[in-house]
Amino acid sequence: MVLNATQRPDGEWRALEQTDFYQQKMLMGAMYRTELALEVQKLGYQVRLTHADGRFELGHITARQIEAFSARSQAIKAALATQGKTREQASAREKEIANLATRERKTEVDHQTLHRNWLDKSRDLGINYQPGATLTVLGPQSLEAAARTAVSYAVEHATERQAVVNKSTLVRTALEHGTGNTDLVAIRAELKRQTQSGELIVAGERYTTQAAQLRERDMLDVVARGRGALPNIMSERQAGQTLVGTSLNEGQRAAAMMVVSSNDRVVAIQGAAGSGKTTMLTQARELVEAQGYRAQGLAPSAAAARELGKAGISSQTLAAFQAQAQPELSARTVLLVDEAGMVSAKDMHHVLRAAEAAQARVVLVGDVQQLKAVEAGRPFAQLQEVGIARVEMGEIQRQSDARLKQAVELAAKGYVEQSIAVLSRNVQQIDGDRERYARIAHDYAALEPMERAETLVVAGTHLARMAINDNVRAELGLTGKGIEVATLTRKDLTCAQARMSLSYQPGDVIEARKPYESLGIQRGDLVRVVEGSAGIVTLERGDGQQVQWRPAVQTNMMAYREASRELSVGDQVRFTANDHTREVVNGERATVISIDFELQTVTLQKAGVGDITLDVSRPLHLDHGYCSTVHSAQGQTAERILIEADTKSATANESAFYVAISRARSEATIYTDDKALLPDAMGREDIKHAALDVKKDWLEADFER
DSSP states (O other): OOOSSSOOOSOOEEEOOHHHHHHHHHHHHHHHHHHHHHHHHTTTTTTTEEESSOOOOEETTTTHHHHHTTHHHHHHHHHHHTTOTTTTSSOOOHHHHHHHHHHHOOOOOOHHHHHHHHHHHHHHHHHOOOOOOOOOOOOOOHHHHHHHHHHHHHHHHHHHSSEEHHHHHHHHHHHHHHHTTOOHHHHHHHHHHHHHHSEEEEETTTEEEHHHHHHHHHHHHHHHHTOOOSSSSSSSHHHHHHHHHHOOOHHHHHHHHHHHHHHSSSEEEEOTTSSSSHHHHHHHHHHHTTTTTTEEEEESSSHHHHHHHHHOOOEHHHHHHOOOOOOOOTEEEEEEEEGGGGHHHHHHHHHHHHHHTTTOOEEEETTSOOOSSSOOHHHHHHHHHOOOOOEEEEEOOSSHHHHHHHHHHHHHTTTTHHHHHTTTTGGGEOHHHHHHHHHHHHHHSSSSHHHTTTTEEESSSSSHHHHHHHHHHHTTTTSSSSSSEEEEOOOOHHHHHHHHHGGGGGEEEESSSBBTTTBBOTOOOEEEEEEEETTTEEEEEEOEEEEEETTTTTEEEEEEEEEEEEOOOOOOEEOOOOGGGGGTTOOEEEEEEEEEETEEEEEEEEEETTTEETTSOBSSEEOOOOOOEHHHHHTTOEEEEEEEEOTTTOSSSSHHHHHHHHHHEEEEEEESSEEEEEEEHHSSOOOOOOOGGOOOOGGGGGGGG
């Protein structure tokens, strides 16, 4: 507890400047829990970690005993049960409603009576509040050993998605992982040891790993060795003559010519959103194949790979490419990597090394201004910065409305404030979140069915997306007319988190990605988490049998949260996982055309595939499909777009704004909580660092802070 007051030298009291407190509140919370866990062990209590963020309970107090004292939790659980839902299945909105409905008015309480009731209840539950006879005081060696484990975990977890991380992030994560076993002093000492050994590279408060820097250097070396190393596929003159009479503009023609005329192993095409990259790639493929070469497409997602397929290019995801023991590459292969701006350093390194080993060529196609890779690194931008051969396609063709086209062109150059000014008449200010979500839903539902089919709705966060979906269904009159189904949402875990038993909570659904005979489950089987303990998670199979899963060893599993969704005839839904047996990729949409309540099936209609019938007695990889996040929208095109733009959201930045408005051909409408703050919020830089951005430069004094 920190009082928001400070006394000046002149005796006057003033409020504190709180920015640093808010920025470091999670770190301070981790420090608090770490010290508390160590101190209660000194009193003779044992601790039991319950969550991966370091939350813990006294070891001898059971979950059943804790639950018995959670009256509010029990009331909410009972309220949800009347709707046939558990806490795990209910949406955030449903839990909020249950919370408000069960809240009792505060009344005067006789504390002596309350205390006696607590003691009686504790006696009935068998709770012992006395500490044990053995006091746990961890010595320096134990603290150091636990710190090594905690820091190694923190580095692996934090650097999976960011090549460069702050010291406070590493310290906080290590404290959370080591709660009850180590302390801040030991963690600081371990960070210093790893820096001195060269495992970590540090400059001021920024850290990266030696392994990440070596990978990036090797990637740059592959490109350097490939400069001028190959014969061209066609001469520039020959390629230019072949392209005469095509519909390509100057930028598209230059790009297609570079694909076949360059002597470099790796080249880049920087193409603005809507600049006709697919059209250009179609022509480039024809040139390549006419000379006896094979064009092979790669993309970071199944949806992007399918878009490449529209250019007649045989394509696969980067994950599928990396899973191949012997990729089919040769000196006559041209790898066309689409959405290169979303490719991580690890994936880019793998592609370039594989291409070099086979003497193949690589063409990177993307846009550094759009959304970045989820995992660490920014190789597409990094390669352009070091002078890779490149062509720029800057002539935007998608927008049919002149004003919208101007706004997109400004956003592509980073001029967000000017872009918003151009769209000012299409910006609506609606202060409250609920009111804003309701307006978006109302405006979407007011469109004619054919217009809705050509309209995208995007939001910055999943919470906003779900709320808008619920509002749209209500506006369309679909609420309460369908069937409740269980749906799965993937838990966003890093590889380090996925190996921890504490990452899994009761009610989570686990999908096997390979057979595990010891667990009695096959590939594709869904099992449910019952409880977790140190290193072991108890799972319940479909036959009711409980088995013990060790996440650190049996790693080919995928974790999901289960939620309940109503599907009604006429609902638009979005697939949330690939299903190649049904020709479905993650992010595609379909419409509910019929429901069989007796057979418990839902039939969907999907363009290009026909009818798909799903068994709703088991959880589905589905969600309502009216609104999506900006990340999911990248690569899509629609006639118009409705954009939820919360200036307070951490997801608001220049890349998200650019991607959002550039999806539309003719109209973009922005719904924000604050028009005045919108340019600043959407103008925030979307910074993604490379490991080589960190230059080794550290002082002993850094570790004293």
